[in-house]
Amino acid sequence: MGSGVGDFGWRACRGPRAGVAEVGASQIVMGTDYPFPWTKTAVDHILNTPGLSDAERVAILGETAEKLLAIKPA
Numbered sequence: 001m002g003s004g005v006g007d008f009g010w011r012a013c014r015g016p017r018a019g020v021a022e023v024g025a026s027q028i029v030m031g032t033d034y035p036f037p038w039t040k041t042a043v044d045h046i047l048n049t050p051g052l053s054d055a056e057r058v059a060i061l062g063e064t065a066e067k068l069l070a071i072k073p074a
Contacts, residue, residue, distance in 0.1 A: 016060065017051045025056035029065045 019028055030042065046052070046060050066073055 016046055016049050020052060020056055020060075025052075025059040026064055028060050029068065030061050 016028070030046065032042075043061060046057055052060075065071070
């Protein structure tokens with residue numbers, strides 16, 4: 001499998017569960033459209049997606065980004 005970056009745009013695809021099934025939670029990072037205002041909607045969408053494990057939610061919502069960017073958790 002090649003590497004790359006993509007914008008899934010959850011509304012345009014089958015949702016986060018399908019993305020996890022296709023590439024794995026360790027390959028998905030939550031992003032923003034900064035400088036537009038941040039809302040909890042996207043986070044709530046991940047938290048409320050049926051079929052995602054807690055470990056997958058943690059990976060998508062921050063753990064993968066920490067690894068990718070070499071950020072040490074506080």
